[in-house]
Amino acid sequence: MPSRRKFLGTAATSVGFFAVSPSSLIASPKQASPNETYGGALIGCGGRGPSTYQEMTKGLPVEMRAQCDVKFVGKADNKMFYTDFRRVLERKDIDLVAIGTPPHWHALISIAAAEAGKDVLCEKPMTRFIAEGRAVADTFKRYKRIFQIGTFGRFGASKDKKNIETHKIMRSGLVKDPGVFVKSGGLKVKEWSGRVNLAPQTPPAHLDWNLYVGAAPMKPYVGPRHGGTHRGYWDYEGGGLADMAQHTLDPYQWIYGKDDTSPVEIEASAPPAHPEVCGMWGWIEMKYADGFTLVLDSGEWGNKYDRKEAKRVALADLDEPIRAKIQAMPDPEPLVTFAEAVKTRKQPGGNAEAAHRCAILLHLANIAIRTGRKLKFDPVKEEFVGDELANRYVNPPMRAPWHL
Amino acid sequence: MQDKIAELVDQIPALDKRGTFTGPSWDEAMPILDGILAAGKEGVLAVIGMLKPVDDGGDYKARYVLHALAQLVGRPGKDAARTIVAEALAAQPNGYCARQLQVCGTKNQAPALGKMLADPELCEYAAQALLAIREGAVEEFRKALPDLKGASRLTVLQALGVLADAASADAFKAAIADADAEVRLSGGWGLARIGEGVDLVIKAADVDPGYERIKATSNALLLAERLLAAGKKADAVKIYAHLKETRTDPSEKYVRDIAAGAL
Numbered sequence: 135m136p137s138r139r140k141f142l143g144t145a146a147t148s149v150g151f152f153a154v155s156p157s158s159l160i161a162s163p164k165q166a167s168p169n170e171t172y173g174g175a176l177i178g179c180g181g182r183g184p185s186t187y188q189e190m191t192k193g194l195p196v197e198m199r200a201q202c203d204v205k206f207v208g209k210a211d212n213k214m215f216y217t218d219f220r221r222v223l224e225r226k227d228i229d230l231v232a233i234g235t236p237p238h239w240h241a242l243i244s245i246a247a248a249e250a251g252k253d254v255l256c257e258k259p260m261t262r263f264i265a266e267g268r269a270v271a272d273t274f275k276r277y278k279r280i281f282q283i284g285t286f287g288r289f290g291a292s293k294d295k296k297n298i299e300t301h302k303i304m305r306s307g308l309v310k311d312p313g314v315f316v317k318s319g320g321l322k323v324k325e326w327s328g329r330v331n332l333a334p335q336t337p338p339a340h341l342d343w344n345l346y347v348g349a350a351p352m353k354p355y356v357g358p359r360h361g362g363t364h365r366g367y368w369d370y371e372g373g374g375l376a377d378m379a380q381h382t383l384d385p386y387q388w389i390y391g392k393d394d395t396s397p398v399e400i401e402a403s404a405p406p407a408h409p410e411v412c413g414m415w416g417w418i419e420m421k422y423a424d425g426f427t428l429v430l431d432s433g434e435w436g437n438k439y440d441r442k443e444a445k446r447v448a449l450a451d452l453d454e455p456i457r458a459k460i461q462a463m464p465d466p467e468p469l470v471t472f473a474e475a476v477k478t479r480k481q482p483g484g485n486a487e488a489a490h491r492c493a494i495l496l497h498l499a500n501i502a503i504r505t506g507r508k509l510k511f512d513p514v515k516e517e518f519v520g521d522e523l524a525n526r527y528v529n530p531p532m533r534a535p536w537h538l
Numbered sequence: 539m540q541d542k543i544a545e546l547v548d549q550i551p552a553l554d555k556r557g558t559f560t561g562p563s564w565d566e567a568m569p570i571l572d573g574i575l576a577a578g579k580e581g582v583l584a585v586i587g588m589l590k591p592v593d594d595g596g597d598y599k600a601r602y603v604l605h606a607l608a609q610l611v612g613r614p615g616k617d618a619a620r621t622i623v624a625e626a627l628a629a630q631p632n633g634y635c636a637r638q639l640q641v642c643g644t645k646n647q648a649p650a651l652g653k654m655l656a657d658p659e660l661c662e663y664a665a666q667a668l669l670a671i672r673e674g675a676v677e678e679f680r681k682a683l684p685d686l687k688g689a690s691r692l693t694v695l696q697a698l699g700v701l702a703d704a705a706s707a708d709a710f711k712a713a714i715a716d717a718d719a720e721v722r723l724s725g726g727w728g729l730a731r732i733g734e735g736v737d738l739v740i741k742a743a744d745v746d747p748g749y750e751r752i753k754a755t756s757n758a759l760l761l762a763e764r765l766l767a768a769g770k771k772a773d774a775v776k777i778y779a780h781l782k783e784t785r786t787d788p789s790e791k792y793v794r795d796i797a798a799g800a801l
Contacts, residue, residue: 220749226789246749249756251792276759277792324558331557331595351637352662354592366558405561408598409605409637414560436563506564506609523612523642530640531669533662534689534696535720537727 172229172476175200175252177219177243181362182257183234186284190232190255193473199228204346205360207339217342219243223250230476232284233257238350238370241266242536244281244486245273253280253476258380260486260493262350262371264516265529267490269538274486282472282482283380283489291385292469292483302463303447304391304426308456312426315390316444317382322374323434328366328411332356349536353410366412372500373412379430379496384484387495388469390426393488396513397495398423402502403436418499423513430499501527539577543584546573550599557595561602570603571610575619582607582626589634601634608641620644636663643667645674652678661690665697676701683709692721699728707734714738719750726754730761736773740780747787755781755793762800775801 174196176187180203190196202216210217219239222228223246231247233240233256241261247254254274260283261267274281291297303309334354337343343355350369353359364370365377387393397420404415416436420428431439449457469483494516501524502509510519518524532538549570553559561567574581585607588600604627611620624643627635628650636654639647640663648671654664655678668675676698683694683706695713698706706728713725714735726742729735739761743754758777765774781797 224747224749224752226747226787246752250749250752251789277796279792327558327560329557330559330598331553333594334592351666405563406567406602406606406609408559408561408602410593410601411559413558435560504609505612507613521612526640526670531666531697531700533666534692535724537696537700 171195171197173197173199173225173227174230174232175202175222175225175228176232176234177202177222178233178235178239178257179203180205181234182284183232186234186255186257187232189284189286190230190472193471194230194476196230200225204342205338205340207342209340218345220246223247223252228252230255234284236364236370237372237376238262239348241270241538242349244270245538248273248277248279248281251277251279253472255282255284255472256489257284258384258489258493259371259376259496260380260489261497263527263530264494264497265538267486267493268516271486271490278479280472280475280479280482281486281489282475283384283484283486283492285381285384285484287381287385288388288488289469289471289483292388292466297385297389298465299449300389300446301391301466302460303449303452304389304424305466306456306460306463307424308459309447309452310425311445311447312390312422312424313445313447314427314429314442315386315446316429316431316439316442317386318431318439319433320382321378321430321432321434323414323432324374326363326365326371326374326377327413328363328373328408329356329358330408330411332358347533349532352533367410368412368504369410371412372496374432375412375415375418375430375499375503376496379499380489380492383428383495384489384492386428387488387492388483390428392422392426393491395422396491396511396516397421397428397498398511398513399508400498400502400511401508402499402506403439404503404506405435406506407504412500415503418502420495420498428495497527539580540584540587543574543577543581544588546570547585547588547599547603550602553595553598559598559602561606567606571607574603574607575622579622579626579629582623583629586626586630586632586635589632593634604634604638605641608638611642621646631657631660633660633663636660636667640667640670643671645671647671648674648678652682655679655682655690655694656685658688658690661686661693665693669697669700672701676703676705679703680706692718692724695721695724695728699724699731702731703728704732704734707732711735711738714742723750723753723757726757727760730757730764733761733764733768733770736761736765736776740777743781744784747789755785759793759796 179201200222202219202222206215206217216222231252231254233243237259244254337355399421402418414435417431417439470480472482475482505524585600590597607623611623627639628647631654651664651668654660679694679697710725710728713721716722739758743758745751762774762777778797778800785794
């Protein structure tokens with residue numbers, strides 16, 4: 135990843151590995167621009183922001199026209215540098231928006247960008263809670279805009295022959311024992327646990343704390359709530375689980391054919407959660423309606439997960455009639471990249487619906503940790519069954535004026 | 539009793555050197571939580587009494603215990619314990635307690651939370667707890683709105699929009715003509731949510747280009763969808779036709795396309 139200084143110096147015009155001819159741009163429903171390049175903006179310039187912007191420019195001729203961050207107080211000129219994303223989105227010469235803010239802003243800025251006619255590449259995790267993802271998916275559908283989540287593992291995974299076989303087996307609906315996937319370790323649980331022992335401080339002069347907090351509950355400023363360590367606070371992300379699970383699980387969600395559904399039973403092994411900061415947990419077991427089980431085993435707290443063995447269903451294990459039916463199924467269509475989607479208006483591989491389903495996984499896991507009880511989930515209604523208090527985490531109220 | 543409760547709370551583990559916290563397992567926590575619940579509402583009030591006015595980390599054990607209690611009483615078969623905890627949390631106006639009522643509160647705590655709406659320091663937390671509880675919330679918001687100003691007014695106005703309160707139509711109509719852009723947008727969103735005010739919402743969407751126009755147009759599209767769903771096709775067509783006719787700038791072609799597609 136380039137340093138921020140280097141990034142700002144080189145990103146004014148970023149042309150990807152193949153150029154788009156003017157004729158193909160005419161065919162694209164992109165907004166009017168003063169020239170033949172796409173106008174690009176980065177909202178949320180720290181941390182992953184520059185990398186997210188660079189991902190957005192791959193394969194597209196993009197001119198950087200705006201950079202926005204709540205820490206630009208004193209630097210903002212409302213020409214190239216902004217503190218308020220609303221001023222960026224109202225610009226007519228911005229076509230593509232990369233969102234690299236903390237996750238509590240992902241949904242609201244994505245929605246506002248779509249309403250302003252922009253296409254979006256948004257850093258993961260997609261959302262802070264479940265209802266946000268549904269709102270993003272519905273908005274991008276209504277406005278016919280392109281949304282791609284900023285994790286790309288599924289693009290490589292979907293080209294692998296073995297993965298395609300598993301995908302077809304799972305999508306066939308013909309398998310009685312669809313197996314168990316266990317992801318062990320790598321979820322940065324301790325690393326992204328928040329700090330509890332901090333007294334309120336005065337926010338630094340360069341930071342618009344009110345705009346940073348946004349729709350989250352207003353809390354006094356303490357340093358770790360901003361700047362990467364925000365991951366350790368429920369208000370802004372959801373610990374290592376939220377930070378890593380969408381990245382980790384996105385390819386497997388495609389491999390196991392779960393882009394259009396969610397688990398129906400969720401159980402976590404974890405201590406009672408702290409109200410403000412994300413903390414330790416041991417494992418999470420999530421079962422789908424077809425019996426497929428997905429397990430996250432942190433290896434950082436409590437006993438190791440030992441309920442089921444990992445098991446991947448294979449064509450060779452199936453009876454001949456079923457095997458023949460699956461082999462007769464066509465291979466899935468190649469996934470569309472963000473650049474192709476922007477040009478053709480086809481849905482990209484990491485579109486809002488698929489990304490939302492993946493984000494639901496980490497939200498279900500975190501809600502099971504926070505409530506401390508086994509939960510049942512309705513993947514169609516996207517709400518918990520018979521647990522009114524767990525449903526309070528599905529769509530928590532937002533601080534005005536922000537709403538879905 | 540205070541000493542006994544303090545002893546129980548003190549069993550919560552210490553922070554590590556970095557200041558991060560790992561709670562006890564549920565099995566280890568249960569004797570602590572059961573011990574507090576055994577003392578009834580007074581036991582919970584004793585824990586609340588340990589809260590410092592400002593969260594500086596010094597009272598993290600009491601805050602943690604209260605939150606664990608709020609989660610515990612949400613389990614099936616814990617109705618009696620939930621009543622004890624929720625009543626204690628609502629006994630005095632307190633922002634942290636209001637946030638725990640967002641976790642476990644019931645309609646019985648709505649009046650106490652409603653009173654907190656008048657306090658600018660507590661309004662946001664009280665509103666969020668009321669929205670989580672839902673039952674009994676709308677009456678409290680309606681009652682509070684006329685006396686509120688500034689951020690509190692916007693908070694409650696938006697809450698009435700979240701609840702799609704048709705009885706607040708006049709409040710939304712007044713808000714859509716407000717001097718403050720955020721209040722105007724909140725009023726338009728409220729009207730869209732309740733499926734009323736076609737002419738007002740259309741007029742609001744014709745504001746000069748900028749963020750307000752983008753959001754007000756979104757309100758208009760939402761209203762059109764609500765009207766269609768309610769079988770009020772003529773009103774919906776009026777909105778779509780207006781957007782199709784007025785969004786002639788190339789930068790608003792995407793809106794024109796949506797409207798044309800709906801007609």
